[in-house]
Amino acid sequence: MDEHSTFIEDHTAEAVNLLETLGRIPAPSHQEDKRAAFIKQWFEEAGVQDVTIDSAKNVICSFGLDRFEDIALIQAHTDVVFPDTEDLPMVRDGDILQAPGIGDDTANLVNLMIGAKYFLEQQERLKTGVIIAANSCEEGLGNLDGTKELFRTFGNRIREFISVDGSMGWIVNRPVGSHRYEISVQAEGGHSYGDFGRTNAIAQMAEIIRRLYAQNLPEGAKTTYNVGVIEGGSTVNSIAQNCRMLYEYRSESDACLTFMKEQMEEILQRCRAEGIQNECTILGVRPGLGDLDLSEQEKLEKEVKEAIRPYQGTEIRMSAGSTDANIPLSLGIPAVTLGSIIGEGAHTRQEWVDLRSIPAGIGTILRLLDRWLS
Numbered sequence: 034m035d036e037h038s039t040f041i042e043d044h045t046a047e048a049v050n051l052l053e054t055l056g057r058i059p060a061p062s063h064q065e066d067k068r069a070a071f072i073k074q075w076f077e078e079a080g081v082q083d084v085t086i087d088s089a090k091n092v093i094c095s096f097g098l099d100r101f102e103d104i105a106l107i108q109a110h111t112d113v114v115f116p117d118t119e120d121l122p123m124v125r126d127g128d129i130l131q132a133p134g135i136g137d138d139t140a141n142l143v144n145l146m147i148g149a150k151y152f153l154e155q156q157e158r159l160k161t162g163v164i165i166a167a168n169s170c171e172e173g174l175g176n177l178d179g180t181k182e183l184f185r186t187f188g189n190r191i192r193e194f195i196s197v198d199g200s201m202g203w204i205v206n207r208p209v210g211s212h213r214y215e216i217s218v219q220a221e222g223g224h225s226y227g228d229f230g231r232t233n234a235i236a237q238m239a240e241i242i243r244r245l246y247a248q249n250l251p252e253g254a255k256t257t258y259n260v261g262v263i264e265g266g267s268t269v270n271s272i273a274q275n276c277r278m279l280y281e282y283r284s285e286s287d288a289c290l291t292f293m294k295e296q297m298e299e300i301l302q303r304c305r306a307e308g309i310q311n312e313c314t315i316l317g318v319r320p321g322l323g324d325l326d327l328s329e330q331e332k333l334e335k336e337v338k339e340a341i342r343p344y345q346g347t348e349i350r351m352s353a354g355s356t357d358a359n360i361p362l363s364l365g366i367p368a369v370t371l372g373s374i375i376g377e378g379a380h381t382r383q384e385w386v387d388l389r390s391i392p393a394g395i396g397t398i399l400r401l402l403d404r405w406l407s
Contacts, residue, residue, distance in 0.1 A: 037151075037399045041392045044147050048391050051075075052143045056132045057120045062112040062175030065090045069111060072167045075146065080153050089182035092167040094149055101162035104190045105405050106183065108164075109142035109197040110171035110357065114380050122382075131385040136376035140386045140394070141197040142167055144373045148398035158406040162190070171198070171357050174213065176317035180357040184364065193333055194361040195401060199372035199379075201345045201390065205354035206334050206369050208362045210290050210321030211283040216241065216301070218265075219310045222274030234276040235265050237309045244300045245280065254286035255353075256293060279316070285353050287321045319355055320363035333367040340404060341371065344396040373397045 060068040072092045076084045083095040092111070098104065113134025115121070123132040132139075149165050164187065169179035184191065199205070218241070220234035242260055250256050258281065265276025282293040301311055338349055354370060361368035373394035376386035 037396050040151055040399065041395050044150065044395060045392050048143050048147045048395060049388055051146065052130065052135070052140055052386075052388075052391075053123065053125070055143060056130070056135045056139045057123055059117045059119060059121055060112045060134070061116045061118065062170045062172050063090075063178075064118065065111045065169045069167070069169070072111065072142075072146070076149065079146075079150050081149060087182060087186065089179045090169040091179045091183060093183075094165040096152060096156050096163040096165070097159040098162045098164070100159070102190060103192045104162040104164055104187055105193050105195075106164045106166065106187070106191050106361075107145065107195040107197065107401060108166035108168045108180070108183075108357065109145045110138045110179065111142065111167045111169055112172050112175055112179075113137070113139070114172045115382070128388045129385050130388055131383060133382045133384060135384050136200065136374055136386045137379040137384065138171070138198050140374040140376065140391070141199070141372060144391065144394040144398050145197050147395050148402055151399055152402050155402075155406050160407045161192070161405050163402075163405050168357065174317055176213075177319060177357055177360055180360045184360055188364065188366075191361065191366055194358060194366055194368035195337065196357040196368070196370040197373055197398070198356055198370050199354075200377075201372050201375055201393070201397070202349055204334065204338060204349060204351050204369050204371045205356050205358060206330070206351050207285055207353035208319075208321050208359040209283050209285055209353050209355040210287060210359065210363075211281050211317075211319045211355060212290060212294060212315065213279065213281040213317040214297075215277060215314045215316055216280055217275065217277040217312050217314075219275055219312075220273065223272045225270040225272055228272055231272050232308070234273040236273075237304075237311075238263065238265065238276040238278060240309065241300065241304055241311065242278070244304070245297065248296050248300065251284075251286075251289040251292040254284050254289050256282065256284040256286070256289045258282040258293065283355065285321060290321065319359050321359070323363040324365045325362060325367070326365070330362075330367045334369060336404060337369055337371065337401065340400040341397045344393040344400065371397075
């Protein structure tokens with residue numbers, strides 16, 4: 034750890050200042066343009082020679098791709114879960130920095146950006162091609178589109194993948210796949226008094242939801258389902274003509290995902306037969322585990338765990354999760370997701386990070402980058 038101490042000490046204040054700047058820039062999924070432009074300019078001013086923004090709004094810093102065929106990809110995502118398009122609110126109280134999306138994933142992204150400066154000093158020691166990316170569309174209905182585009186572009190060359198996302202002490206090593214849908218209902222509607230008795234889309238949607246929540250879960254792997262949004266109707270004295278909802282199910286097992294899909298389709302078809310007019314549109318798929326060489330995956334997990342141990346301690350736990358690593362794992366490419374900050378409140382507007390964790394977070398990144406240097 035001592036070899037990194039000077040770099041960390043010299044760049045901690047810069048990282049905090051960068052976090053306070055970047056954390057205010059809005060970045061809803063598919064609308065990361067402002068952050069991408071800022072990050073690209075920052076990388077260029079830092080001295081990165083090969084930095085581009087692709088069609089998915091990924092900011093890509095390439096090192097040694099002209100010298101090596103194989104590529105290691107490390108990334109952190111730019112988007113936040115909130116739809117704000119104006120500057121995000123931020124409050125600092127001593128060492129606690131609070132803002133929507135500040136830990137998921139802005140602080141991790143900042144640590145990675147600072148790590149790119151270290152890599153610039155070390156790039157003559159490269160033993161593989163490396164991409165450091167600030168990727169788009171990790172959250173929600175972003176559907177991992179940024180990572181999908183990176184693998185469309187470089188996939189046949191990428192040999193291992195690390196996503197920096199979440200808090201210290203965890204490594205996500207198994208993907209949780211998901212299917213997401215919009216389900217809509219159309220009904221007769223009318224005046225709440227004069228047309229009483231006509232079909233009501235909200236009531237019919239409630240029946241669909243009741244049946245979905247009464248369904249059997251498959252055996253073999255943890256499987257969940259959720260109705261996250263429901264909208265419909267017009268006024269309190271109108272029988273609703275339309276209603277829509279957003280629905281998802283998740284599992285580590287592709288077989289369980291198939292079971293849930295078939296069961297949902299059966300419920301919707303039965304409802305149609307009973308006169309509940311409904312339509313189902315798929316909004317996004319996050320794939321589960323593909324044909325992966327488990328020995329190579331375990332090798333990566335062990336090496337990453339040993340690399341980050343000096344900065345994150347011995348209690349590093351493995352878990353399943355839905356992250357950018359779903360994409361490489363579905364393609365059979367060894368991949369993990371890990372965090373480099375301490376904080377809480379992800380996906381709430383009260384999310385916060387402890388700035389005292391920044392030095393260890395930078396150290397975590399440096400140790401990961403060292404794996405690709407001779």
